[in-house]
Amino acid sequence: MNHDIDVKKLRVNCFRQSKVAGEFMIQLRVPGSLIKAKYLAVIQHIAETWGNGTFHIGTRQTLNAPGIKYKYVDEVNAYIQDYIKEIEIEACGIDMESNEAGYPTIGARNIVACIGNSHCIKGNVNTHELARKMEKEIFPSHYHMKMNIAGCPNDCSKAHFCDFGIIGLTIPEYMPERCIGCGRCATVCKKVATGVLELVNNKIEKDMCCCVGCGECVSACPSGAWAYSKQKFYRVMIGGRTGKQTPRMGKMFLNWVTEDVLIAVIKNWQSFSATILENKPLYLHGGHLIDKAGYHRFRELMLKDVKLNPEAMVAERIFWTETEYRSNINVKKPIA
Amino acid sequence: MGLQLTNAQFNQVLARLSAKYAIYAPKNFPLEGRYSDTDMVRYDGITQVEDIVFERKSDMSAKEIVTPINETIMFFFNGQVQESKIPQKEILIFARACDINGFKRLDDIFLRNSETPDYYYQRRRNKIKFIAIECPSQGWDTCFCVSTQTNDTSDYALAVKSTGESLKIEIKDQEFAEYFADFAQNSTCQYQYQPVLENELKLTLPVINSQEVLTRLKNHPMWKEYNRRCVMCGSCTVNCPTCSCFTTYDVKFATDSETGAGERRRMAASCHVDGFTDMAGGHTFRTSAAERMRFKALHKVHDHKQRFGDNMCVGCGRCDDRCPEHISFSSMIQKMHTAVEQIKQELNHDSK
Structure with missing residues (x-):
């Protein structure tokens, strides 16, 4: 077997490295987590033809097929051309080339969403429709970004634990x-x-x-x-993250903004990232990126040229509360 | 003989009618439903056919026009009292048979329950005439008006059936013929109001024929499930065309005024909601959801009949449509019937 595999390049192509040498897991994006059930046949075909026959529901709501041997990557990429075209170009309206090269980037991760008000009695907004509009703004970009969309403040989709979390609101x-x-x-x-x-x-x-x-x-x-108010409103939580270093819950950046404002704000994410990373799309979690910039710099760049609606509120400051992994101040060895 | 008018032609008739009548009909209120991005259909003033919702049963009943959820009935000022005014116009209501029959039940309560008719109800009720809306042939899936014998009505001045682009019209009250005079020659058709003759739901109402049967039904275990299921919100009573309970309270316009200026309001009440008929000293008659459900159910399909001859329930099924917990009153009626028959058998057995 050829062991000279550029795993970083494959990761950008949405193939994740396996502990089994030469095997990978493809992750198909499902922006907003709702697609026609017929697409289950796509992942089933991949899993049974090139994978190991199993299917993993991705933690970011992707459709995953593990156990794909490196030699099949090109075949899989060719096979998913139609899927990418139908989901990204047709459903989300993204201006990108349709080809046999697979996903162009993994930078902006799949947009996670709860079922939202297309089904849920608690939902205030249609999370899938919003996700598709957001996908258009953040994908394909090499700049890292994890976005979660919740239909209501119950936040089942954990907008509190991602870079840019959106929560659907109403002012009854x-x-x-x-x-x-x-x-x-x-x-x-x-x-x-x-x-x-x-x-x-x-x-x-x-x-x-x-x-x-x-x-x-x-x-x-x-x-x-x-x-419910005819106008839909949104809350934006930023800088939430999990991970080995300093996990923390996100904090409120914006409250009561309209969809127009939300889209205007997210349009600034790439220029914010580029400015702080000096135009190098480094692999850096959004929360760490905000830390690197400092909240006030983040706010300045993200709200650049954004006209806020009259109800909108913006955080003056943010007090992060990180899990004290490094200090261990609250854990002790039991006294024998 | 009937008429068939395009919606535009009928709008001319409505314009003429509106000089004399305030016209009410079921109307769509976009995005005002219980859940996000759902609509509410309730009664309101209309000016054109396009305002009227024909294809869907209204969420709320027509009773709101004559017994508004909130109504100021009088004002006070410096020790004087002044009655509130209501609009002078006569009232025309587009209503289905269930709603029109519902008004008969409201009349029982407000006009015939005591020697003195209810003044505030009567002052509006006297102004009302109905335009019957013909229902789809079987109504909707929660309707059971045939079982409650409230599927038909003769209490209407006009009846209409919408075909989408046009209306078929029956003119029953000849006082209204003049409004259609322009169209009498060229727009005739064969149309007569057709009631629903069969619903998808077919119920047998319980017949409680003795005090002993009633007592046993009250103590029957069938009610217990509602302690778990019912959230006591009162949605089923607010939109019921026959629920008439209200409470009264006063509002002072300013707490620091010595004039005592203020008003007295009536506000809809519900036997499912805390505080209903609470007595001085804090005594509450029915505290559990099951007791409240039983009280309402017996009122709807027994007590009213005992007093006035007709069952109160008109089988519109709005309670089922609106219950957030999907409790079905029609299923409850079926359970009551089964329980009553079982009780009667037990009593027969006991007496042998």
């Missing part, structure tokens, strides 16, 4: 003339969210300051006195 509208004064929205808000509603003489008063934008009040209401 209250129609007092439809309110029966039952106070259920206030009870539910207190129980599952932040308790910003109060029943005062049979009508609701709201403390907008602490509203998380979940929309639980709307679905709790028996009489339709609450409605």
Whole structure:
């Protein structure tokens, strides 16, 4: 077997190195995590033809086939041409060449998303549609980026643990003339969210300051006195990460921004990365990239030429709270 | 004999009618549904056929027009009281048979339950005439109006059936013929209002024929599952065309004013919700979801009938449509029927 394999080049091609010498795992992107079920046949065919017959659901919601021998990489790349074309070019509208060379880059990772409001009763936004719009902005780029999209503040897709986490929000509208004064929205808000509603003489008063934008009040209401805002809003969490060094939860960068603002902001990600990395697309987690720049520099570059909507709020500062892997201050050997 | 008018032609009729009538119909409220990116269909004033939702059953019933969820009934100022005013216009409501029959139940409660009819209900009710909307041939999958014998109605001035681009119209109340005079020559067709004659759902309503059967049904284990399933939100009562309970409360316009200026409001109440009919001293009659469900169910298919002759439930199925926990009232009625028959057999057995 040829042992001269450029694994870094293969990784950029979305083939991950196996502990078995000469074997790789292909990762097919599923931006926003929803595709036609017919594409399962694509990964099944790859796994059974060139892989070891098994299928792995990627931790970033890719379709993975492990155990592909190096000599088959070109065949697999040729086979996935149609898949890449249909998903990236047709569904996401990306302007890229369709060829037999496989994925052009792994820089911007697959966009993770929950099922969102196309199915979920809690969802505020359509996560797949948003993911496809976002994919168009971040892929194909060699600059590293992990984006997760959650349909609501339950954050099942862990927007809190990625470079750029998006959470779908609503600012519910209250129609007092439809309110029966039952106070259920206030009870539910207190129980599952932040308790910003109060029943005062049979009508609701709201403390907008602490509203998380979940929309639980709307679905709790028996009489339709609450409605989701026609305008959809988003929260952006940045700098969350896992990993061996300093894992941490992301912190709030933007709150109550519209989709237009979100897209304008993400358009700046590549120039932000390029500026901080001096135009070299190094393999550096987004959180570390933000650390390298410093939050205020990050904010300046990411909000460049962005016109914020009136409701938008921007973090003045960020206090990171990292897991103290290095200090071990809270773990001790038990006393014998 | 009927008429068939294009939507545009019918809009001319609506324009003429609107001089005398406030016209209400089921209307779509985009994105106002319970879940994100879903719509709500409820009653509101309309000006054109295109405003009317024919293809979907409304989420909310037509009762909101005559018993608004919130209604200011009087104002106070310096020790004086003034009654609230309502619009002068007569009222026309596009409604389905279930809704029109629902008004009969509301009439039972508001106008016939005591010697004194309810003034605030009556002042609106007296203004109302109906335009019956013909339903799809079997209604919708949660409808059971045939089982409750509320599938048909004769209480309408006009009846309409939408074909999408046009309306077929039956003019029953000849007072309305003048509004259609322009079209009487050239737009005639064979049309007469057709009620739903069969639903997909076919129920047998329970017949509770003795106090003993009633007592045993009240204590029957069938209710227990609702302690687990029902969240006591009251959605099923808010959109029920026959639920009429309300509460009253006062609003002071300013707490620091010595004029006592304020208003008294009626607000819809629900027997599923905490606080319903609580008494001074804090006594609550029914605390559990199962007790509240039983209370409502018996009211709908027994108690009202005992007092007024007709079952209260009109089989519209809106309670099923709107329940966030997918509790089906029609299934409950079936369970009640089964339980009642079982109880009757036990009683027969006991008496032998």
